[in-house]
Amino acid sequence: MLTEIENKKLAELLFPEVEKTTEYWEEKFPYRKLGKKAEVTRMAPSPTGFIHLGNLYSALADERIAHRHGGVFYLRIEDTDAKRKVDGAVDLIINALRYFNIEFDEGAGFGDDAEQNAYGPYYQTERVEIYHSYAKSLVERGLAYPCFATEEELSKVREEQEENKVLTGYYGKYATWRDKTFAEYEEALKSGAEHVLRLRSQGEEGKEITFHDEIKGDVQLPENIHDIVLLKKDGIPTYHFAHAIDDHLMRTTVVIRGGEWLASVPIHYELFHVLGFKMPKYAHTAHLMKFDEETGGKRKLSKRKDPELSLDFYRKDGYHPHCMKVYLLTLLNSHFEEWHEQHPDEDLNNFPFSVENMSKSGALFDKDKLHNICKNELSRLSEDEVYEFLKTWAEEFEPEKAKLWFADEEKLKSILRLYMGVGAKRRRKDLIFAKQVFELIGYFFGDESEKDEFKLGTEEEKKILAEYLNTFDYADDNSAWFNKLKAVADKLGYASDMKAYKANPEDFKGSVSDIAEAVRISVTGRANTPDLWTIIHIMGEEQMRERINAVLNA
RNA sequence: GGCUUGUUGGUCAAGUGGUCAAGACGUCGCCCUCUCACGGCGAAGACAAGGGUUCGACUCCCUUACAAGCUACCA
Secondary structure, eight states: OOOHHHHHHHHHHHOTTOOOOHHHHHHHSOOOOOOTTOOEEEEOOOSSSOOBHHHHHHHHHHHHHHHHTTOEEEEOBOOOOGGGOOTTHHHHHHHHHHHTTOOOSEETTSOTTSGGGTTOOOBGGGOHHHHHHHHHHHHHTTSEEEEOOOHHHHHHHHHHHHHTTOOOSSBGGGOTTTTOOHHHHHHHHHTTOOOEEEEOOOOOTTOEEEEEETTTEEEEEEOOOBOOEEEOTTSOBOHHHHHHHHHHHTTOOEEEEEGGGGGGHHHHHHHHHHHTOOOOEEEEEOOOEEEETTTTEEEEOOTTTOGGGBHHHHHHHTOOHHHHHHHHHHHHOTTHHHHHHHOTTSOGGGSOOOGGGSOSSOOBOOHHHHHHHHHHHHHTSOHHHHHHHHHHHHHHHOHHHHHHHTSOHHHHHHHHHHHHTTTSSSOOOOOOSHHHHHHHSGGGGTOOSOOOOOTTOHHHHHHHHHHHHHHOOTTOOHHHHHHHHHHHHHHHTOBSSHHHHHHOGGGSSOBHHHHHHHHHHHHHSOSOOSOHHHHHHHHOHHHHHHHHHHHHTO
16 A cells, blocks of 8 residues: 555656646536526447448437437547547548438537536647656556566466456456556666556446446446556557547537446446546447358358448448438337327437337347338439439449430429329339439430340240230320220230120130230330330430330341 | 347237237238229237246246347447
């Protein structure tokens, strides 16, 4: 045990450059003046420049919680790990979220003098002075000490511990630098040896803390007994130390983070208490999972193995951000889906989002469900909105083909009206994502990639087509046109009346539907399309005849 | 290994001691119909297992199984 005076001397030895006191910082970053229900949340990514679905998922939760009641949602960059830094990452993050209509109120990316910077700096590497103030105060109070153990020594201890089947880590009797004399600390320091700063943990083995998590409820956890590293040998804080200080000084009220942090809550609990901070509320979220083909089980989505985790994956295929948001919200909050169904036209932001209704267990990412949501959401848009969306996408990802697709605005819009069922009693729901849309309507632009086969054979197909062309008149309206199909049916021994056909199918070669199918396939290459007459009138007589003749002459 | 969390139909889920255990996606069938889509109707399909507590357990407790996370000078 060091005396009070020795602690002070040690602190001075360790942090001679620190002048500002913790009180100074407390005053500089006062509690925020916000409404009673307002929460302060944050997104705190490392600047790897890689934003994935999981990040978006929890950013959405943070943003909703903050903005639900006029709170603040800010961006802090956790760049304490130098190895992970990437240039331009902050803009990448801001833009990625902006794409989904998620905006920060404050934090990194706002410019140094901005009002939105009042609790900054927001880069952890620029906050070292602050961390050191608190570190010094901890040393002064005998709650932290320098540790000169080398990596080799540490791993040797761990091996020993593993062998003896005791808890691994730097604690109790294994914490060799915990109870040195002042002279020993001073001597090691003077030798210039590398060292870290460790917490002198006050926890007791066997004791428990009970911790309330907003999602999981009350959780019993063992008290922290580890003398964890506060400051790394380069003076940069570890996540734990930075988390406590930053979220306290930035006056965060709710910390929403991945479930992998639940296990380190005891550390945070002790840190907050030892530093004299009030703990924020915590919500530990479950991870997005995926079905693993190899093992046949669920597993966490990993950015290495799963391309669909990357936001770019969805951007490339042209998923509309609104659809992604709806899907994520249905995963995020169990009551959202029902609410959205009841209020289809309400702004998503009016949904009463609450942490309590967040899922406890990891959800499997379900592409079918996503697609269903896309269909529904897209079908509610106007053809102009869809047109603009497709155009933006195509210009970025298919610039060559875009020229062809968007050469005739009216034509594309007619196609969209057809495929969306604009004007019909009910909308169609054919559109899922941009790439899929262009595959769907590719035949309008000469895309012959795959042709369906006519089930009654080529000979029959040619007979039907020849007869069809004979009587075809571009000026016919939809019903006149269809009556001619019926006439073709009668002439070739097919039933023109579906009811008659269904009553006695053996009396006919087939029905009008087969006539229509032959024409449909030769014109569009597909057995299934929306209204054929409309298609023909969008593409024009010339293109129709060309396509039919191509089949006839094959 | 230790600590922690989780487990309701194929998937997402409601549910908080008494329900014929919601709903959505998917699947299948029927209807509508020139195909498809849309829409309508219907069907199949679940409380991980075993012990308790209780008049009564999906709900509370214990054990087991399975899954996930943590066990760093990474976050």
